[in-house]
Amino acid sequence: MKNVSRLIALVIGSSLPLLSTAGQWEGPLNGIVDKAIVQEYKSYTASALTLKESVDSLCKAPSQNTLNTAQNAFKANALDWQEVQWLNFGPVTYFMRYFAFEYWPDKKGITQRQLRTLANGNPAVMDAPKFWTSASIAVRGLTALESLLYHPDFQPLTSATHCDLLIRVAAHHFDSAQAVAEQWHSSSAQDWVFNEEGSDFDPEYVAFEQFLQQWLEHMSAVKDAKLETPIGYNSRVNLKLAEFHRSSLSLESIQTNLKSYRTIYHAGSPSLYEIAKKKEPALAEKFNQQLEQNVDIVSQLPRNFFHRDLNKDERIALAKPLVESISKSQSELTNLVTRLGFQIGFNSRDGD
Amino acid sequence: MLTRRSFLALGGMVATAPSWGALLSTNTDNQVYGSAFSKSKQEHFFGLFNEQGDILWTMPLAARAHAPVVHPHDAIVGIVARRPGFFIDFFDASSHQLIKQIKPTKEHHFYGHALFTQDGAHLITQENHYPSGQGKIFVRQWPSGEVLHVFNSNGIGPHESVFLNDQVLVIANGGLMTRPDADRKILNLDTMQPNVTYLSLVDGHVIHSVKHDDALHQLSIRHLDVNPQGVVALGFQYQGELWEQVPLIGLSSIHNDSIDYLTMPEAIRTRFKQYCGSVCFDSSGEILAISTPRGGLVAYWHIASKQFLGVDNCRDVCGLVATGRAHEFFVTNGLGAQLKTNPVQNTIALVKTHAGYHWDNHFRVVNS
Structure with a gap:
């Protein structure tokens, strides 16, 4: 008679705990935090302050000149955002700040609708103590600021109401950026991972794994949402779905993102690149070259890439090398970090 | 790949599989679980x-699988291929041999889940008739595999289904056409309309939806479980934007015309990233657990x-x-870990970690 003991006798394979990785990822983790997060949030906060101040100046003395200054400040701040956009982790997750910084893609025009409601309502509601932490994310950040500065429905040069709304959104946006920067300054990445059961739990490893996962997800977003979707690479063209299309920042945003990837790869001592170079030299170099190639290819796209003066076929032909290059980057990064011992989303990326 | 000859030979082995009782103790301390990895x-x-x-024991598979299906009496356990799935492999748990493979009929694929009727006479699968996109429930004779x-x-x-009783199948029609x-x-x-349907297994008519x-x-209503009181728990996967505030878990019953959404703190809800994995009641039916890999x-x-x-x-x-213990769950993850949790006693313990193993989406008790 067969019984449990027979099955137990057939136990196969040993059950080894995960090898300890304590300290192994300290270099790239701290390097990325310092160079790609803390420093970049500092820049983002500084340009958010400039934007706030230029909006204040615009509304004190409305003129085409002050509007231009505010729009330029907006552009600088939106591009600083592109440096940190890859990471939806840590302080930026509080109060939905990540999605509030940029409510995009806004397929249903919710930002405009809610801004109009706010503009037509009693401005005193925005003075309530918790108004901004509970307000719709559609009206709290860069997407709203872009609308107020560029959308024809809003006239900060002639409407005191619109200018008042612009001042309030810009002030809240600066406060949020500053709060995230301060929280990163006073905490480590390890503080933002959730502790798990198991003696081998290593917050440093888990935090770095989260960074890698976020980086991979951002690559997908750049390829799919920022590049392919608006130009109709696989379906219908809708250039209004391009990121920051009103301020004509769609292409520069992608360029900034792809440059930021080089920073991530090379930050720290040792950096991820340096560790990979020792353990998987061929893969490490191949991925490095792919990141360089991304930057080269995107820099060759014409400035009018997202403008209406190109047709769909022209845009797709121009985009194809970049789409393929980013796809290769995704595969190579996945392969590389898998070889380095990370397990990125077996179930979480399955989608079923 | 199985040849026709070897496949027919395997068919004869189905009848020789021992019962679970003969093979394994049904003591709760000695439960055995099946999982793809x-x-x-x-x-x-x-x-x-x-x-x-x-x-x-382990057996290699031709492709990644999704959820096991366990025969209620005979020591036979199957594993359903991941969507779009084109096989269910059945193994004799005593001999560890592949004893049967069932494939979908022409222009159909499996969704990753299947179940046996309580008498073990029929196998039920959820399938996609992909030329039309229509969801289908196939009832096959076991062990012949003949479609009844x-x-x-x-x-x-229709991604997953569970029995409300011998005659009623509760189906999670996820709504996604692929x-x-x-x-x-x-x-x-833009047009998807997921639903939960209570279907008569006698004649296939819709009792309630x-x-x-x-x-x-x-x-999307993707996974579900039912407790002894007939409460059906539903786990959702939202196809809209990550930032939208939508419910992610619901309760249904054959007597209610609407879904009763369960709430949770917003800070937790956002961590779900709009995605529920498995849905599971504890053995008492008092506690519901929902996993979210994302x-x-x-x-x-x-x-x-x-x-x-x-x-x-x-x-x-x-x-x-x-x-087998009230309020206790066994949990697996893609990092090879197996854990026991009891949310009433507020305990969690790592049972074992198998380095290099990625436990797949769903696993089952095979000798309950």
Whole structure:
């Protein structure tokens, strides 16, 4: 008679705990935090302050000149955002700040609708103590600021109401950026991972794994949402779905993102690149070259890439090398970090 | 790949499988579990493990699989291929041999889940008739595999189903239209209408069906479980934007015309990233557990009070079953870990970690 003991006798394979990785990822983790997060949030906060101040100046003395200054400040701040956009982790997750910084893609025009409601309502509601932490994310950040500065429905040069709304959104946006920067300054990445059961739990490893996962997800977003979707690479063209299309920042945003990837790869001592170079030299170099190639290819796209003066076929032909290059980057990064011992989303990326 | 000759030879082995009782103790301390797992993108397996997390045996699979299906009496356990699935492999748990493979009929694929009727005489699968997109429920004779009935599932994308009783099947029609030649691309995002359907297994008629309000039409109803009181728990996967505030868990019953959405703290809800994995009641039916691999946690509710109890953090977690003990769950993740949790006693313990193993989405008790 067969019984449990027979099955137990057939136990196969040993059950080894995960090898300890304590300290192994300290270099790239701290390097990325310092160079790609803390420093970049500092820049983002500084340009958010400039934007706030230029909006204040615009509304004190409305003129085409002050509007231009505010729009330029907006552009600088939106591009600083592109440096940190890859990471939806840590302080930026509080109060939905990540999605509030940029409510995009806004397929249903919710930002405009809610801004109009706010503009037509009693401005005193925005003075309530918790108004901004509970307000719709559609009206709290860069997407709203872009609308107020560029959308024809809003006239900060002639409407005191619109200018008042612009001042309030810009002030809240600066406060949020500053709060995230301060929280990163006073905490480590390890503080933002959730502790798990198991003696081998290593917050440093888990935090770095989260960074890698976020980086991979951002690559997908750049390829799919920022590049392919608006130009109709696989379906219908809708250039209004391009990121920051009103301020004509769609292409520069992608360029900034792809440059930021080089920073991530090379930050720290040792950096991820340096560790990979020792353990998987061929893969490490191949991925490095792919990141360089991304930057080269995107820099060759014409400035009018997202403008209406190109047709769909022209845009797709121009985009194809970049789409393929980013796809290769995704595969190579996945392969590389898998070889380095990370397990990125077996179930979480399955989608079923 | 099985040849026709070897396949027919395997068919004869089905009749020789011993009962679970003869093979294994049904003592709750000696439960055995079945799960698919992978070691890499190319290496896929099915295996059994015990309460202590020890792996008892494994078998290679041709492709990644999704959920096991366990015969109620004979020591036979199957594993359903991942969507779009084109095989269910059945193994004799005593000899560890592949004894049968069932494939979908022409122009159909499996969704990753299947179940046996309580008498063990019939196998039920959820399938996609991909030329039309219509969801189908196939009832096959066991062990012959002969198709006895093909019912409309009353929707698109019937991912998982459970028995309310011997005659009523509860189906999670996820609403997503896909085709195997278009990978997993969703072809009907703007028009999808998921529902939960209570289907008569006697004649295939729809006894009851419930859907979300139109504003939530992208809230795919994907996984479900039923407790002894007939409460059906539903786990959703939202196809809209990550930032939208939508319910992710619901309760249904054959007597209610609407879904009763369970709440949780917003900070926890956002961690789900709009995605529920497995849905599982504990053995008493009092506690509901929902895993979210994207959120890296398992969340718990007390069903009678609908009160949210808390979470256990666990990266890439998905597999979830009730052990034989009230309020206790066995949990697996994509990092090879097996854990026991009890949200009432607020305990969680790592049972074992199998380095290099990725436990797949769902696992099952094979000798309950």
